[in-house]
Amino acid sequence: MKLIDDKGKIFGIINLIDLIVALLIILIIGGLVYKTQSGKNVAQLKEVYITVRVPNLLPDTAASLKPGDKLISGNYYTTDEIVDVKVSPALSVNTNSEGKMVLTTNPYRKDAIVLIKAHLDTSSPTVRMGQQDIRVGNQITVKTHFTVVQGEIIKVDVK
Structure with a gap:
């Protein structure tokens, strides 16, 4: 079994571009959650x-x-x-x-x-x-x- 098949899917399951887009969305959501949560603990x-x-x-x-x-x-x-x-x-x-x-x-x-x-x-x-x-x-x-x-x-x- 090849890592990327003829259709551009990783292990025949998910398209490489779709995986990159999904990871980017997860990173953006994680960054927003981190920013909103960390602002509550800022020392005054x-x-x-x-x-x-x-x-x-x-x-x-x-x-x-x-x-x-x-x-x-x-x-x-x-x-x-x-x-x-x-x-x-x-x-x-x-x-x-x-x-x-x-x-x-x-x-x-x-x-x-x-x-x-x-x-x-x-x-x-x-x-x-x-x-x-x-x-x-x-x-x-x-x-x-x-x-x-x-x-x-x-x-x-x-x-």
Whole structure:
């Protein structure tokens, strides 16, 4: 039995041109289904401002956090960036001579408030920046080209 017979039919069953037309129609229908279904799952990125409190830093570490620095996730730069950094003397709780707890400042250590601008998908119940959940109270790693610090998210503002 020949692959294509004298009448141009494959295995004597279907014409070669008819097979090509049928495959083309199946591909077009499959492409349309894919396009209409995939559009429903497109992430809606919104501008999100994340305020992070980073306590008890060495002065040089605090100084290395600069507005404009791009954040890194894994080993790749992201579009997220630091937009503002406020550094102040670190707060600490100490016991005074009467045995009472008092809030004092550490003249050497620094606290930083870091404002991050990110473009994140806010359509799901868990908003994530890289592999980190973005929620007030969560610990977060702020990683730039030359600095990595741990802080706590104190505010999330979706624009």
